[in-house]
Amino acid sequence: MGGQVTISIWFFLLLVVVAAVAILDRVLIPSTRWFLRRRINRVLDEIGTRLDIEIRPFQLTKRQVLIDRLVYDPQIIDAIKVYAAEHAMPQEVAQGKVVTYAREIVPSFNAYLYFRIGYWIAKKVARLLYRVRVGLLDGHEYTRIDPDSTVVFVMNHRSNMDYILVAFLAAERTTLSYAVGEWAKIWPLQMLIRAMGAFFVRRRSGNPLYRKVLERYIHMATREGVCQAVFPEGGLSKDGRLQVPKLGLVDYMLRDFDRTTDRDIVFIPVGINYDRTLEDRSLLRALDRDADRRSWWFVAWTTTRFISHSLMLMVLSRWRRYGYACVNFGRPLSMKAYCAETDLDFNQLERKRRFKEVEILSGRLMEGIAAVVPVLPVPLVATVFLESGEAGMDILEIEKRSNSMIDDLKAAGAPVFEVPRSTRARTIADAVAFLKLRRLITSSGRIFTAVPSEKETLAYYANSIRHWL
Numbered sequence: 001m002g003g004q005v006t007i008s009i010w011f012f013l014l015l016v017v018v019a020a021v022a023i024l025d026r027v028l029i030p031s032t033r034w035f036l037r038r039r040i041n042r043v044l045d046e047i048g049t050r051l052d053i054e055i056r057p058f059q060l061t062k063r064q065v066l067i068d069r070l071v072y073d074p075q076i077i078d079a080i081k082v083y084a085a086e087h088a089m090p091q092e093v094a095q096g097k098v099v100t101y102a103r104e105i106v107p108s109f110n111a112y113l114y115f116r117i118g119y120w121i122a123k124k125v126a127r128l129l130y131r132v133r134v135g136l137l138d139g140h141e142y143t144r145i146d147p148d149s150t151v152v153f154v155m156n157h158r159s160n161m162d163y164i165l166v167a168f169l170a171a172e173r174t175t176l177s178y179a180v181g182e183w184a185k186i187w188p189l190q191m192l193i194r195a196m197g198a199f200f201v202r203r204r205s206g207n208p209l210y211r212k213v214l215e216r217y218i219h220m221a222t223r224e225g226v227c228q229a230v231f232p233e234g235g236l237s238k239d240g241r242l243q244v245p246k247l248g249l250v251d252y253m254l255r256d257f258d259r260t261t262d263r264d265i266v267f268i269p270v271g272i273n274y275d276r277t278l279e280d281r282s283l284l285r286a287l288d289r290d291a292d293r294r295s296w297w298f299v300a301w302t303t304t305r306f307i308s309h310s311l312m313l314m315v316l317s318r319w320r321r322y323g324y325a326c327v328n329f330g331r332p333l334s335m336k337a338y339c340a341e342t343d344l345d346f347n348q349l350e351r352k353r354r355f356k357e358v359e360i361l362s363g364r365l366m367e368g369i370a371a372v373v374p375v376l377p378v379p380l381v382a383t384v385f386l387e388s389g390e391a392g393m394d395i396l397e398i399e400k401r402s403n404s405m406i407d408d409l410k411a412a413g414a415p416v417f418e419v420p421r422s423t424r425a426r427t428i429a430d431a432v433a434f435l436k437l438r439r440l441i442t443s444s445g446r447i448f449t450a451v452p453s454e455k456e457t458l459a460y461y462a463n464s465i466r467h468w469l
Helices: 009-047 063-071 074-086 091-105 111-129 139-143 161-170 189-195 208-223 248-254 280-286 296-315 335-342 351-370 377-388 395-411 421-437 452-468
Strands: 131-135 150-155 177-180 228-230 265-274 324-329 441-444 447-450
Touching (some): 074 091, 111 161, 131 161, 150 208, 150 351, 161 265, 208 248, 248 351, 265 335, 265 351, 280 452, 377 395, 377 421, 377 447, 377 452, 395 421, 421 441
Parallel strands (some): 177 228
Antiparallel strands (some): 441 447
């Protein structure tokens, strides 16, 4: 019984690997899952007492369950049959494509990542870059929203910072599910985005099968009460103006909406504006059809150089934030009330009529957004310089014209940034200094003049409030 058994080294290593896998599978992984689940449940219990719009059971359902539910949706099954017949392929192949699309679209919401990591990052980044302001929140309006309804924030799209800014400002009230473009499908960013509850969208896909899968997921999420954030413009505004709304996502939400049996859908207009948009020059360059296409390497190098330069300024205590970033929340629009007012049943309308009604509704939502887009110092002063043409102005003349424009905007009902009258001159002077620092205006003695080659950039900022002028 005390003898020795000799085995090959490769067999010994195999036994070690098998033993390690067994320990991981039976001991370490279950205990780790229990530890993480305990922390997640603790977060859910904590935030459940303070959220105005609670986390829905749909968001806490296992991702694979949602994928299976989407893949075997009756309308998806019918779409698979049609697609397979049109493309002369087996239904199993078409269903494989659906599984791929569903895995791409369906998020994997993680409350711990959202509130403990995502919220912290969003808060730090937003406050590091901007003086963040929020306005036009009428508490009485929001307390009247049925807590069981599906709330959809519809907003203008100025910058990729919009995702961070609105998620940070809304985190005290609810979680948000965004539609994110394919630009973010890079590892590990896509894992974090999915964990934050966002879903990916191929914005220019003309594949009817893919569009059907996307439609059914949005329908499922809307019917289950998931709070969502939608950019009706469909993409970033390249010239700074509000764009004509795209109808796709709003149509998906309303296509099967039954005002008598479904939970209410409440759209809340959100207006966003910045004193500086990080992508302003890139967006303007995209309007130039003759401009050379920038390589991925150039974009990566420019981004890295920008970040390193900013970090260096912070180390040297010379960092200056990019002015104000403001988010205004407008008056909610209940779809049950809207349908009763217009005597509409979207689920009963034939396709052409439904698109027409969705277009009218989207136009009304864009009007609601336009009414709450904040008037900030830099867009205001940029407008003053554009209206002055080639003429130079001293700081007193700039202040006089700015104050006159502020009075006109307020008379028109525009949401002008609120600063005490005693500090308004300083705020305007800071905006002038900011434009000069960015070389959008130049000075000779005490006279300031717009740089002719930068008129497009000045117009980009002025266009954000152009609808009030």
